Amino acid sequence: xxxxxxESRGNLARxxxxxxxxxxxxxxxxxxAGEKLPSKRALAAHLNTAVVTVETAYAQLEAEGYLRxxxxxxxxxxxxxxxxxxxxxxxxxxxxxxxxxxxxxRGTGGGTExxxxxxxxxxxxxxxxxxxxxxxxxxxxxxxxxxxxxxxxHLYRFRGISAAPEQIVVGAGTxxxxxxxxxxxxxxxxxxxxxxxxxxxxxxxxxxxxxxVSLPVDGQGVPVGVLEESGCQVLHISPNxxxxxxxxxxxxxxxxxxxxxxAGEGRYIIEDDYDSEFRFAGRPILxxxxxxxxxTVIYVNTFSRTLAPSLxxxxxVLPRTLLEVYRERLGFYSSTVxxxxxxxxxxxxxxxxxxxxxxxxxxxxxxxxxxxIQTIADSSLxxxxxxxxxxxxxxxxLELDTDRTDEELEAAARKEGLRLSFLTQYSRRPDQTLKHxxxxxxxxxxxxxxxxxxxxxxxxxxx
Amino acid sequence: xxxxxxESRGNLARxxxxxxxxxxxxxxxxxxAGEKLPSKRALAAHLNTAVVTVETAYAQLEAEGYLRxxxxxxxxxxxxxxxxxxxxxxxxxxxxxxxxxxxxxRGTGGGTExxxxxxxxxxxxxxxxxxxxxxxxxxxxxxxxxxxxxxxxHLYRFRGISAAPEQIVVGAGTxxxxxxxxxxxxxxxxxxxxxxxxxxxxxxxxxxxxxxVSLPVDGQGVPVGVLEESGCQVLHISPNxxxxxxxxxxxxxxxxxxxxxxAGEGRYIIEDDYDSEFRFAGRPILxxxxxxxxxTVIYVNTFSRTLAPSLxxxxxVLPRTLLEVYRERLGFYSSTVxxxxxxxxxxxxxxxxxxxxxxxxxxxxxxxxxxxIQTIADSSLxxxxxxxxxxxxxxxxLELDTDRTDEELEAAARKEGLRLSFLTQYSRRPDQTLKHxxxxxxxxxxxxxxxxxxxxxxxxxxx
Numbered sequence: 051x052x053x054x055x056x057e058s059r060g061n062l063a064r065x066x067x068x069x070x071x072x073x074x075x076x077x078x079x080x081x082x083a084g085e086k087l088p089s090k091r092a093l094a095a096h097l098n099t100a101v102v103t104v105e106t107a108y109a110q111l112e113a114e115g116y117l118r119x120x121x122x123x124x125x126x127x128x129x130x131x132x133x134x135x136x137x138x139x140x141x142x143x144x145x146x147x148x149x150x151x152x153x154x155x156r157g158t159g160g161g162t163e164x165x166x167x168x169x170x171x172x173x174x175x176x177x178x179x180x181x182x183x184x185x186x187x188x189x190x191x192x193x194x195x196x197x198x199x200x201x202x203x204h205l206y207r208f209r210g211i212s213a214a215p216e217q218i219v220v221g222a223g224t225x226x227x228x229x230x231x232x233x234x235x236x237x238x239x240x241x242x243x244x245x246x247x248x249x250x251x252x253x254x255x256x257x258x259x260x261x262x263v264s265l266p267v268d269g270q271g272v273p274v275g276v277l278e279e280s281g282c283q284v285l286h287i288s289p290n291x292x293x294x295x296x297x298x299x300x301x302x303x304x305x306x307x308x309x310x311x312x313a314g315e316g317r318y319i320i321e322d323d324y325d326s327e328f329r330f331a332g333r334p335i336l337x338x339x340x341x342x343x344x345x346t347v348i349y350v351n352t353f354s355r356t357l358a359p360s361l362x363x364x365x366x367v368l369p370r371t372l373l374e375v376y377r378e379r380l381g382f383y384s385s386t387v388x389x390x391x392x393x394x395x396x397x398x399x400x401x402x403x404x405x406x407x408x409x410x411x412x413x414x415x416x417x418x419x420x421x422x423i424q425t426i427a428d429s430s431l432x433x434x435x436x437x438x439x440x441x442x443x444x445x446x447x448l449e450l451d452t453d454r455t456d457e458e459l460e461a462a463a464r465k466e467g468l469r470l471s472f473l474t475q476y477s478r479r480p481d482q483t484l485k486h487x488x489x490x491x492x493x494x495x496x497x498x499x500x501x502x503x504x505x506x507x508x509x510x511x512x513x
Numbered sequence: 514x515x516x517x518x519x520e521s522r523g524n525l526a527r528x529x530x531x532x533x534x535x536x537x538x539x540x541x542x543x544x545x546a547g548e549k550l551p552s553k554r555a556l557a558a559h560l561n562t563a564v565v566t567v568e569t570a571y572a573q574l575e576a577e578g579y580l581r582x583x584x585x586x587x588x589x590x591x592x593x594x595x596x597x598x599x600x601x602x603x604x605x606x607x608x609x610x611x612x613x614x615x616x617x618x619r620g621t622g623g624g625t626e627x628x629x630x631x632x633x634x635x636x637x638x639x640x641x642x643x644x645x646x647x648x649x650x651x652x653x654x655x656x657x658x659x660x661x662x663x664x665x666x667h668l669y670r671f672r673g674i675s676a677a678p679e680q681i682v683v684g685a686g687t688x689x690x691x692x693x694x695x696x697x698x699x700x701x702x703x704x705x706x707x708x709x710x711x712x713x714x715x716x717x718x719x720x721x722x723x724x725x726v727s728l729p730v731d732g733q734g735v736p737v738g739v740l741e742e743s744g745c746q747v748l749h750i751s752p753n754x755x756x757x758x759x760x761x762x763x764x765x766x767x768x769x770x771x772x773x774x775x776a777g778e779g780r781y782i783i784e785d786d787y788d789s790e791f792r793f794a795g796r797p798i799l800x801x802x803x804x805x806x807x808x809t810v811i812y813v814n815t816f817s818r819t820l821a822p823s824l825x826x827x828x829x830v831l832p833r834t835l836l837e838v839y840r841e842r843l844g845f846y847s848s849t850v851x852x853x854x855x856x857x858x859x860x861x862x863x864x865x866x867x868x869x870x871x872x873x874x875x876x877x878x879x880x881x882x883x884x885x886i887q888t889i890a891d892s893s894l895x896x897x898x899x900x901x902x903x904x905x906x907x908x909x910x911l912e913l914d915t916d917r918t919d920e921e922l923e924a925a926a927r928k929e930g931l932r933l934s935f936l937t938q939y940s941r942r943p944d945q946t947l948k949h950x951x952x953x954x955x956x957x958x959x960x961x962x963x964x965x966x967x968x969x970x971x972x973x974x975x976x
Contacts, residue, residue: 066796077804106794113904114798115733115763131768133806165649171641174853178634186628186821222685222825222849229692233720253845257696259722270578300578305594331569333529335577341540343596358649360852362685382716386685388854389823390637441576 051088051096052081064099065106072107076116076127083129087117152467153503155490163418163493164411165358169403170394177393185389191381193220193365194392200399201365208405209323210340211349213367219376222386224324224352224364225254230383231348231366232258234376235284235318242282244272246476246484248293251286251322264478267292271299274306285311285319290326290335294476294489296439296447304338312344323351327408329442330416345369353395355444356408363387363395415444415493422492422500429504434511438487447473448488452511456485462510468503514551514559515544527562528569535570539579539590546592550580615930616966618953626956627874628821632866633857640856648852654844656683656828657855663862664828671868672786673803674812676830682839685849687787687815687827688717693846694811694829695721697839698747698781705745707735709939709947711756714749714785727941730755734762737769748774748782753789753798757939757952759902759910767801775807786814790871792905793879808832816858818907819871826850826858878907878956885955885963892967897974901950910936911951915974919948925973931966 052072059067075081088096090104097104108125111117117125151157177185192198198215205211221227228251232241237259243252245264252262263282265272271289285307289299299307311317319338326334339349352364368376385392398404423437426448440446452459456472463470473487515535522530538544551559553567560567571588574580580588614620640648655661661678668674684690691714695704700722706715708727715725726745728735734752748770752762762770774780782801789797802812815827831839848855861867886900889911903909915922919935926933936950 063796069796073799109794110796113761115761115765115767128763128765130764131772133804165646167646167649174641175638178637183628183630186630186823188822222689223847225846226685226689226849237722250845257842259700298576298578300591301593302578302591304578309594331572333526333532333573336536341596354847359651359847360649362847362849362851379720382713383688384686384817384822384825386689386825386849388825388851390853391851 052093054097056097056099064103065110068097068099068103068107069110072111073114073116076111076130077133079132081127083127085127086123087125087127089124150467151469152506153499154469154494155488156469156471157491157494164407164414166403166407170357170398173394173397173401173403174390177390177397181389181393185393187389189385189389189392191383191385192216193218193385193387194389194396197392197396197399198365200396204399204404205337205349205367209326209334209337209349211337211367212340213349217368217370217373218365219368220363220365220385220387220392222364223354223362224322224350225250226362226386227350227364227366228254229258230380231284231320231350232260234372234380235316236260239283239316240281242272242277242280242285244287244292245478246294246473248288248322248324249476251320255286266479266481267295267297269297270303271297272307274303274310277307277310283314283317285317286322287319287338288322288324289338290321290323291329291443293324293443294445294447294471294473296441296443296445298335298442299338301341304341307338308342308344308346311346317346319347321347321349323349325355325443326351327356328412328415328444330412330419331441335442339367342369345371348372356404356411357395361391361395363391418495419446419492421497422490422495425497425500426504429501430508431504431511434508444493445489445491448490450486450488450511452486454511454513458513459510463507466506466510468506470507515556517560519560519562527566528573531560531562531566532570532573535574536577536579539574539593540596542595544590546590548590549586550588550590552587613930614932615969616962617932617957618951619932619934620954620957627870627877629866629870633820633861636857636860636864636866637853640853640860644852644856648856650852652848652852652855654846654848655679656681656848656850657852657859660855660859660862661828663859667862667867668800668812668830672789672797672800672812674800674830675803676812680831680833680836681828682831683826683828683848683850683855685827686817686825687785687813688713689825689849690813690827690829691717692721693843694783694813695723697835697843698779699723702746702779703744705735705740705743705748707750707755708941709757709936711751711785711787712939714783718749729942729944730758730760732760733766734760735770737766737773740770740773746777746780748780749785750782750801751785751787752801753784753786754792754906756787756906757908757910757934757936759904759906759908761798761905762801764804767804770801771805771807771809774809780809782810784810784812786812788818788906789814790819791875791878791907793875793882794904798905802830805832808834811835819867819874820858824854824858826854881958882909882955884960885953885958888960888963889967892964893971894967894974897971907956908952908954911953913949913951913974915949917974917976921976922973926970929969929973931969933970 054071056064090101094101094104108117112119115128118128119125197220198218201218202213202215205213232255240261240263241255242263242265244267255262263280265276265280271292272287311319321338323337339347349367353361434451436449438447438449456474460470471489473484473489477484517534519527553564557564557567571580575582578591581591582588660683661681664681665676665678668676695718703724703726704718705726705728707730718725726743728739728743734755735750774782784801786800802810812830816824897914899912901910901912919937923933934952936947936952940947
């Protein structure tokens with residue numbers, strides 16, 4: 051007779067424990083195929099438990115295919131493969147920790163400074179109270195109407211873009227939206243990406259099976275001639291503050307790009323506007339989308355950079371001509387951003403918190419930038435470097451006077467615990483004009499560490 | 514001299530309004546290429562405003578490429594393309610509203626019943642208070658450690674799966690995770706999907722450029738022979754409660770599937786466990802992943818079904834052998850679920866709210882199901898139908914006695930405002946055994962509407 055100690059069951063229900071014991075005996079071969087199990091009544095008496103316990107355990111084993119019930123004859127063990135060993139074999143492998151840097155010019159760092167967390171928390175609480183259980187219902191695939199309305203108003207006021215709420219698609223970050231874009235526009239097309247440029251977009255396109263073409267950037271962005279010769283059909287650019295060069299594409303070239311897009315079937319421009327909010331004089335550069343009359347510009351932006359990295363909310367503006375195919379092809383996807391965040395962000399935008407926050411952090415970052423630039427001017431490095439493209443964005447360029455190659459400097463600095471980020475590291479082509487130029491992501495920099503780091507760096511410039 | 518009425522600027526800053534006016538004049542051709550603009554001082558005097566206002570407007574126009582400053586000579590209009598018309602041309606096109614059904618057997622409906630919203634709201638508030646600004650920082654790409662730990666414990670207790678937290682990847686819903694899986698396993702492989710089956714998975718794979726093969730399901734799931742002949746490398750199955758047939762794959766066939774996966778290089782099984790929680794007798798069917806010793810099973814599940822559709826939180830368990838390539842290839846992606854939801858869900862799991870919720874809704878759905886089945890038994894349809902596969906899940910099958918084809922019945926019912934869902938609609942092959950079988954998604958059904966609908970349906974069974 052099967053004997054198990056039901057008192058050893060811990061927190062498990064009796065039937066559950068019994069089920070596990072018998073299953074284990076079948077999988078280990080202690081009970082073999084064809085063997086007849088004791089009757090429910092007999093086993094229950096033997097184990098000093100209720101018949102219903104055994105009944106439930108047997109029913110579960112039958113449902114999972116371990117036992118077969120034959121009418122009026124009882125339960126029999128099914129033929130199963132007997133388990134040779136326990137568990138997966140390979141050893142656990144912990145995640146590699148990020149190295150700790152004395153100074154990290156590459157790390158995006160910061161990004162949460164000045165975020166009015168208490169306002170956000172208050173709005174979240176308000177949404178919980180006011181919307182209540184309505185928050186549980188699924189929201190439309192392209193986002194909550196309230197949020198799309200608020201983004202539409204914001205885009206009009208802040209970026210000069212006239213976009214109806216139905217043109218706006220909200221998603222869990224821009225990387226997710228790039229994925230959708232390949233599925234929308236097709237992976238059989240060639241995607242032109244800026245060189246030097248933002249590598250994540252290229253990675254996402256490549257991972258999605260699309261072919262990427264590198265387009266060299268000059269002092270105004272991608273030249274239209276280069277674009278025309280490249281044979282690419284989809285152009286991914288950051289015309290308002292190119293990453294990492296900081297170049298702004300002037301109106302005439304923008305018009306040239308739009309002409310290019312309008313001239314060929316199925317050509318599109320993806321305008322990546324990820325840090326246009328951080329311009330320190332005047333107003334942000336007007337979006338390319340704002341002058342798009344060809345209906346070829348897809349505008350993409352995120353709140354991860356302006357609000358907080360942990361808030362994965364990005365959005366895109368689709369041209370009207372793409373709405374039909376978008377709904378047809380991708381309309382079955384569920385919205386990827388939880389309802390609570392969508393409604394909270396809608397309130398945050400509508401009540402003016404976002405614009406106030408932007409004004410505040412623009413000031414904050416301007417001061418931080420000035421402080422970092424002053425620290426450089428006061429350091430031993432000062433005579434051997436020049437700051438460039440510091441008018442906007444959360445990084446600037448630092449041109450170094452050195453004879454060492456970028457690779458040498460990078461490796462030497464790494465040994466000293468400094469993480470450098472050179473323009474050449476964002477490029478695929480050998481270009482003399484890109485050399486010896488550091489990309490300084492300043493929001494996360496601490497002045498004291500920076501001072502020390504600059505002295506170390508100054509000492510590395512010569513062999 | 515340029516003349517603009519600065520008093521018409523509304524909420525805009527003076528410089529911003531002036532900038533917009535001049536830009537408009539350049540784009541409309543009223544100011545033409547090469548034309549010299551008045552000096553800052555002269556224009557400021559003319560418009561009765563401060564010099565700094567004009568200066569800022571000119572600087573903005575220069576930054577955007579509308580003007581060029583020539584040293585000591587002033588500002589000149591750059592050559593730009595003059596705008597022919599306003600805005601995008603195609604007319605707005607509103608989203609099509611969903612039809613309103615008198616009775617909808619297909620709609621997933623419901624899904625938020627019994628959700629302890631007040632507990633969730635309380636936990637959210639607690640997370641806001643306790644974690645504070647820490648919530649703003651980016652979280653690891655595969656999810657917050659606390660949540661992965663909680664999921665790991667839940668999987669062990671509830672699904673028999675031993676998975677270390679580092680094997681768990683949290684993402685914004687299962688559809689998003691399917692996208693990641695194609696990028697992880699490759700789109701050059703052939704993905705085997707169940708027929709009849711859950712069409713969204715197939716759609717996502719196809720949209721990602723992968724080839725899908727339909728694998729016919731019998732009374733135990735996909736037969737191993739079919740699998741072997743299909744030539745597929747990745748098998749997507751729902752062995753614990755197949756959608757839509759409700760079939761449970763018994764242990765012996767599971768072992769056969771694992772043997773198949775272990776026998777070929779790069780073979781994987783994606784175990785879609787989307788509604789295993791809803792089993793109304795005994796305990797949930799043990800997951801295939803729980804007996805996987807080959808390291809080939811990727812387990813996928815979601816909280817959208819068990820908690821609320823608006824909470825886009827899914828997760829997958831990767832075999833250890835895939836962790837390295839996952840980090841290498843997809844580790845750059847940001848986590849798609851906001852920090853607040855991740856920490857709230859972690860608490861919800863750790864404090865036992867989830868298990869209590871599951872017990873409650875299992876009871877709730879069982880009663881709802883019984884009520885729906887009783888309503889069918891009491892209707893005129895009763896003599897011409899049989900309920901099947903009602904032991905688990907949020908749908909059951911209803912076999913109809915009718916000579917009309919499924920297409921005819923579906924169309925006739927549609928005219929009466931009834932939305933029917935036939936097993937044949939989930940299949941790509943003509944299979945006699947699938948005919949005349951309705952899939953009844955019962956959670957959203959209202960008894961009164963159901964009564965009326967059943968009478969209408971009974972009247973349609975004969976031509």
